[in-house]
Amino acid sequence: MFEIRIICDPDDRDRVSKTLADAFTTGPVREHPTRDGKRTCLYLTADHRPEPESWPTPDEAYALAPSIISEIGWTARTAADKPFGARLGREFSLRKAAVLDRIALADEAAGIHGDAAEVATKAAQRLMEVDDAAVICDPRFYIRREYARWAKHQ
Incomplete structure (x- = not known):
């Protein structure tokens, strides 16, 4: 931790304080x-x-994920076992978004230009909403991180 002293015009106070807060974790500003x-x-x-x-x-x-076919089967069975309109939970949203991301990655690697990436992004955004994630990032990065964490504890 360190102390910063800035001498500035009073009109620049807010801009300087905001810039420092963006660059560092700051405490309250004391002004004299x-x-x-x-x-x-x-x-x-x-x-x-x-x-x-x-x-x-x-x-x-x-790395620890089952095959794409296996995950498609799991999501289909899970969705079919619930009454229509029932909430499927976080694990369902996570695994569905992850399998869609994996399909999009395979398409991208094969040079296929369909809508798989868009569908994967929307599924990841839905998981971010479920998680009430206060993260600013590519939703597909988020899904990969969350899937890796989840898979590690399975």
Whole structure:
């Protein structure tokens, strides 16, 4: 942790504070006028943000996954076993989004330009809504991370 002191025009206070908060984890800003009274002196404690979490590659995320055919079968059976309109739960949403992502990845690798990537992204976005995820990222990265975490504990 370290202390930052900034001397700036009073009109720049909010912009400077926001810029520092975007770059560091900051404490409350303490503000004092400079001796000449024309500028403002800002003091705040700051710390480096933790390194961003790395996203697993598709190979890492799906290393423990059953075959795509097996997962399609599981999602179909699970959906068929529930009454129409019943909530299927997080595991269903996760595994469905993951299998759709894997299909999209296979299409991309084969140079097939269909709608698989769009469908996979929408399924991943639905899981993010279920999780109430406050993450800003590519939804397909999110699904890979969540699937890797889930598979590791199965």
